[in-house]
Amino acid sequence: MKIEVLGTGCSKCKRLEERTHEALEEMGVTAEVVKVEEIDQIVEYGVFKTPGFVVDGEVKASGKVLTVKEIKKLLS
Template sequence: MKIEVLGTGCTKCKRLEERTKEAVQELGIDAEVSKVEELDQIIEYGVFKTPGLVIDGEVKATGKVLTVKELKKLLS
């Protein structure tokens, strides 16, 4: 599974990245979590409000910091 956190480096983006890694660890799944900070790459996904969350190429959330519980539900 490939998970991308989209954001330019703001506090909310960093928090989403941390929570995503925590959810992956708690679920014990094999996933690669990466941070996408390049604005042109973020726009390619059609995301105009960060942070954004992309799972296996599909945008799952934009503009909010999901909780670990919400993330675990998306990843299950």
């Protein structure tokens, strides 16, 4: 599984990345987590409000810092 956190480096984006790692650890799941900071790549996903949350190439959320519980639900 590949998870991409889309954002230019703001505090919300960093918080989403931290929560993603926390959710994976709680679930006992191994995944590749990539931080995407290039605007061109973010726009290619159709995300105009960051942070964005992408799982295996599919945008699952944007413009919101997901909770650990929400991330776990999206990954299960």
